[in-house]
Amino acid sequence: MTTAPGTLDHRALSADAWDRRLRADRDLIERLMPDALRDLHGVVVARAQQVGARALILSGSTARGHRTEISDLDYHLVGDKIATRDLSSELDLHVLSTEELRTEILDGDDFIQWSLRFGRIVFDDGTLLEAIRLMAERQPWPDIERKRDHAAKSLELARRVVESGDQDGALVQVRTGLSLAARAYLLWKGEFPMSRAELPEQLLAAGETGAAHALQACIQGDPSLEILGDAVLEGANLLESSTSATGTLRGTE
Known part of the structure; x- marks a missing residue:
């Protein structure tokens, strides 16, 4: 803990x-x-x-x-x-x-x-x-590693659903995976994530423009499979960033 x-x-x-x-x-x-x-x-x-x-x-x-x-x-x-x-x-x-x-x-x-x-x-x-x-x-x-692992598994499932061509299923799974990745990233930054609708604004404030726009599209839009595939990559980038040594890991200073 x-x-x-x-x-x-x-x-x-x-x-x-x-x-x-x-x-x-x-x-x-x-x-x-x-x-x-x-x-x-x-x-x-x-x-x-x-x-x-x-x-x-x-x-x-x-x-x-x-x-x-x-x-x-x-x-x-x-x-x-x-x-x-x-x-x-x-x-x-x-x-x-x-x-x-x-x-x-x-x-x-x-x-x-x-x-x-x-x-x-x-x-x-x-x-x-x-x-x-x-x-x-x-x-x-909150346990950042647990959230990061959960997000990674969800994004991998999202990638497979996107590749299957099921656009409706992909939207649901990508939205879930990217939301989890956003939460893991924000926790790593030392910021408590808000509700899903507020996550894009939090990501923008953290300088993660691509991930913010991708999540906003998944929440309010009807993105294509290509855009959903890009959103999976944005989630993976958030997780990769949150494993670097330059974050604000709360409670581990």
Whole structure:
């Protein structure tokens, strides 16, 4: 596990400060939730409460106010699973126990850290507050090597799908692989990746113009197989850059 000093302020995690965040997050959820997804959100919340879940976090692009046509409705639920088979395919629900929550934080899982840092808390019995206090105490930084390996495997699959000529399948896989590569690169630079829709802007700010434009095309456009092939190369370049000795590897200085 690597650590990044100073990324969370323990003083901001008092009970009063947490109550203020909960109220603010609930207001933001009300403002950010698209009308077409309000019923789905309500069902998820109700079912989570019915099974006695400890906490529920709205995550991803919806929580950031950057939804696109390909955005899911992402949640982290701490507690027992809920029934979802009868719900929209737009729902992407990640379920974990309290112990798994702690383990994933300390093992460098970037997704749960993202949700705790930038997600919107729907409800919490104190479990998430303790999790964030743990992050403030230990200052874990996501496991860059794990993210890089995941991205490399995804890009290799993307390359094969592009070569197969399946344009629709290639778009999905290239978008996934390039997003993972962008996240690995940004983590290596010492910057926490935002939602997928925000990654192109982060890449531009980091000077990675080609990768930024390629990812933007995969998110909002309908690129040809040739362009998708070039996007795979952009992802590979990001991974190659993130293995050099001149980055800002958080917690390893």
